[in-house]
Amino acid sequence: MNAVTPRLTCAFLVSMAAVALGCVQGGGLSHSVVERRRGSRVETYEVAGLGLGAVADGYTFRNARFRFEFDVAFAGVPGYETEDARRRRGVEASEFLNGGYAFVRDIFGIEASKMLRVVIAPTVRGADDDAYTSTSWREIGDEGGMIEGSEESVMHFGREAFENRTALAHEMTHALLAAYRLPAWFSEGIATLVEVDYAESDRTDYADVTIEPIGLDENGRNVIQNWRGHGSDLPDRSSDTYGSAYAIVREIGRRYGPEVYPRFFQDLRATKAHLAGDGPSITVIVRTLSRVADTDVTPFFAEIAFDIPDV
Ligand SMILES: [Zn+2]
Structure with a gap:
């Protein structure tokens, strides 16, 4: 043959x-979040x-x-x-x-x-x-x-x-x-935002979470940046980490406006930056956000102690 x-x-x-x-089992989470829905778009x-x-x-x-x-x-x-x-x-x-x-x-x-x-x-x-x-x-x-x-x-x-x-x-x-293929802090932050703003989650008290780093690694970097990455010490799942990711995603929307996310994803689809390598790096994310927000977002990421090489 x-x-x-x-x-x-x-x-x-x-x-x-x-x-x-x-x-997602309940277990005594007492507060539901009242602060919801950015604007009244929908x-x-x-x-x-x-x-x-x-x-x-x-x-x-x-x-x-x-x-x-x-x-x-x-x-x-x-x-x-x-x-x-x-x-x-x-x-x-x-x-x-x-x-x-x-x-x-x-x-x-x-x-x-x-x-x-x-x-x-x-x-x-x-x-x-x-x-x-x-x-x-x-x-x-x-x-x-x-x-x-x-x-x-x-x-x-x-x-x-x-x-x-x-x-x-x-x-x-x-x-x-x-x-x-976003990094964990970004995809979990978005998933948690939908949970809170659409599904009205009471999984944790998301009204109280802040962008304050939940921890710093030996280089002074916010540990959430590398969540689920190689060498990350953070647990795969914890309320603190979901809450922090949510706070970061919420804050980006607040600072740069309701169009920042639709424009961000539209920009990725146009540049196809998400297809390369393991997905968009933090440098690509910051550059893209800066481009679509028409302002330099580097100071925000410095404030939350992210390490951003070569922006
Ligand atoms: Zn998730």
Whole structure:
């Protein structure tokens, strides 16, 4: 047999990045945040396409935007035993996620380029209240640049997390952000902002958080800059870290105006800076923010003790 050897003009690799949400179980968080919604740009969120079509197995349901995949183990879980019950759960989540989708689109100017996959199981990583979003993409060349549009995100929810609006909003934001491969402080700050401003999270008292560094490393750098990076001592998930990331993202919006984020993501799409290497570096982020805000944002990042090489 003659083997045909395909001539590859480029090498494809698959990288995995996972972003995770802290456990969302309640536990005595007493304050809800009253300070919300920057300006009044969006008052209500229209819900489109609530109907969910069932795929033949009775566990998979989809509409124009979402595909919900329930684990077959739900056959034995009260409230999820029947196809109708699972569909009702899906419609409920779809309604809320649709509103969150519109919120993210209006505040940050980003949208999904493909259907969003939602996988629900009785437990995830051993807990019914755990949730995370995984993203994979294809890369090209020696430098590891991402192939535009190759990202695939999957949201994973345990049963209790799936019934929790905070978790739904948080994870969907990660799915929408996946293409941009932002550092943890930035993506978690945005996901937490959606949690607080759209889902009205009471996971922690976000009204009290500040941009004051939560710690400095031996070089005097804010430890959050390298959160989940190589050598970071910060826990993967902690209220302090989510709160600090949220405060930074909120403050950038306050200082540079409601258009700063839509323009930031639009600029990335135009320059394709997010496709290079491991995603946008802090230098690229600061340069891009400065360009779209039409002002030098370096002093802000110096104030929060970020280390910014070569701006
Ligand atoms: Zn997260």
